[in-house]
Amino acid sequence: MPQLSLVDQIAKPIRNAQSSFNQYSVLPPINTEIINRNNDIPRSNASARTTSTDAQSDKQPFRDQQMKVNESMSKDMPPLNFNNGPQNFYGQPPPPPSQQQQQQPMIDNIDTYMPQEPVLLTDYEEQRLAEQVSYQLGYSSGVEKLKVFYQELTAYDPNLTRYVHYSTIQLLVSQIGLGLQEDTLRFSMCKFVAPNRPRGFVNYEDMTRYFGKCLAYTNPHQLSQQRNNNNNNNNNNNNNNGSYDRTPSPQKQYQTRTQSSLTNLTDDGERNFDPDERLVRTLLRQNLRSFELNGSIDFDKLYREFKFADRNQTGVLNRQQIEEVVYKVRIPLQRSLLFQILEKHCRAYLRLYKWEAFFQYLKEQVLDTGDSQDQSSQISAQNSPTRNQWLDIIRKEYKETDRLRVVERFIANTEGSRLGSHHPAAWFARFLRLANAMYTHRASTNRDHDFQLPRDEACRLFRAYNQAWDLKIDDDRIQIVLNACARGGNTSVDDALKLLAK
Structure with a gap:
């Protein structure tokens, strides 16, 4: 070593x-x-x-x-803390609690850009946000860009969980060029935050669907007319003044677009251009078309039933109570259609609806449908019979006179066969019917043995079928044939038919 x-x-x-x-x-x-x-x-x-x-x-x-x-x-190094006192890394006393709460997110490295729960906006805030989104996305290529935007988001979500991080959405918005401002995009993402996911994840499917609904607020026909007018004005100005362009300023365009979106977000505009509302009205007209419009629905009785159901006079009822009143007054409404009307026009609180709003809406729709259809014309009367006419048609099917007429028709047919009883061919045809009727009483399926019946039963059946088919064979002859064909206590039907046919 x-x-x-x-x-x-x-x-x-x-x-x-x-x-x-x-x-x-x-x-x-x-x-x-x-x-x-x-x-x-x-x-x-x-x-x-x-x-x-x-x-x-x-x-x-x-x-x-x-x-x-x-x-x-x-x-620089702090002394050793043997008493485990509250000291930080630099040996200084801890800051006050308020300052600790402010510094805690920075110490824990928590991203506070997105909330942990979805943000609930008021009606006014929802309307303003929809206006901003529809204005910023309401260009000619807005729908196509939304399609590309959704496809790119699904590429970042290979398992199709419908959730991505908000930074991915911001990156794609800037790359595709949707035109959404940062604050507008942030408020939109806050509406669709995933509470059951890590912080910062957003449901991009619902958000893309929301963007599409915001684009639907603007009337497409109005947009196309506005673009055509602007293009025509631009072409005329370019032809007359050379390169001088008189297109409106961005501020004026924003004002016009905002005004149009405000008019489209009103009740009348929403009813005119909303496909859901159009479908509801179509279904309501189809349900009421087969009934009498004037007087088929007793609105006075409907109002009294609603007042009786609302005993506390709160003005709201749940869906089950409204359904019971509707069925009690016999209004022809489907349950799904009734639910759509309540959710869209009569919602007051959670699972509670304004029955007065439903009453007024139903009354207006019935009056509109009645005005659109001319009751005085014969064609409309034929195509849409009243409720009483339907009841008369049903009663006619079950009248006693019709039954008696059917019985008389059968009797006439039987009388016709009896009129031809004198002809030998007609008599033999009726006798074959008697033979077939007798063979229907065969209990055994073995065809090799003789067909036998008890003597009393065979006598009773021969007499009954003789009278039914009008063969006119005497009772004495029938008794003689049965005695000749007796087999102990029974009777051979085959032998009896052979003797009676001679």
Whole structure:
């Protein structure tokens, strides 16, 4: 084993028992005089001095030496906290609680750009946000860009979980060029935050569908006419004035677009251009078309039933109570159609609806449908019979006179067959019917054995079918044939039919 030099032995770290609580590495004391002296002494004498230095080190205990660097570090390093007192990393007392709450998100590295729960906006805020989105997306390529936007988002979501991080949405909006401003996009994303996902994830499917609904607020026919007018004006101005362009300023365009969106968001505009409302009105007209419009619905009785159901006079009822009143007054409405009308026009609170609004809406729709259809014309009367006419048609089907007429028709057919009874061919055809009727009473499926019936039963059946088919066979002859075909207590039907046919 090679022998270490004095410098290597001095620089070798050892553990001092007195500094056992110190968290830094402990070095033995370094004597600068010995180091300078060793630099002048040749290597041959180094081993002798090493032994003397080891002897001195055994006698004298080591002490930590503080260098200039160690002195500067000792001032910065905090002392050891054996009492576990509330101190931070720099040994300073903790800040007040209010300042701790402000610094906590920064320390925990939490992104507060998106809330943890979806933001609920008021009706006015919803309307303003829809106006901004429809204005910023309402260009000719808005729908196509939304399609590309959704396809790109699905590429970032390979498992189709419908959730992506908001930074991905911001990146794609800037790349595709949707034209949404940062605050508008942020408010839109806050509406569709995923509460059951990590913070910052947004439901991009619902958000894209929301953008499409905002685009639907603007009338497409009005937009096309406005674009055509603007193009015609631009062409005329360019032809007359050269390169001078008289297109309206962006501020004027924003004002006109805002006014158009405001008019489209009113009740009348929404009813005119909303496909859901158009479908509701179409279904309502189809349900009421087969009933009498004037007087078929007793609105006075309907109002009284609603007042009776609303005993506390709160003006609201749940859906089940409204359905019971509608069915009690016999209004021809489907449950799904009734639910759509209540959700769209009569919602007051959660699962509660304004029955007066429903009453007024139904009355207006019935009056509109009645005005659109001319009741005085014969064609409309034929196509849409009244409720009483339907009841008369049903009653006619179950009248007693019709039943008697059917019975008389069958009797006439039977009399016709009886009129031809004198002809031999007609009599034999009726006798074959008697034979077939007798063979229907065969209980056994074995065709090899003779068909036999008890004597009393055979006598009763022959007499009954003789009278039914008007064969005019004497009872005495029937009795003689049965006696001749007797087989103990039974009668052979095959032999009896052969004797009666002669």
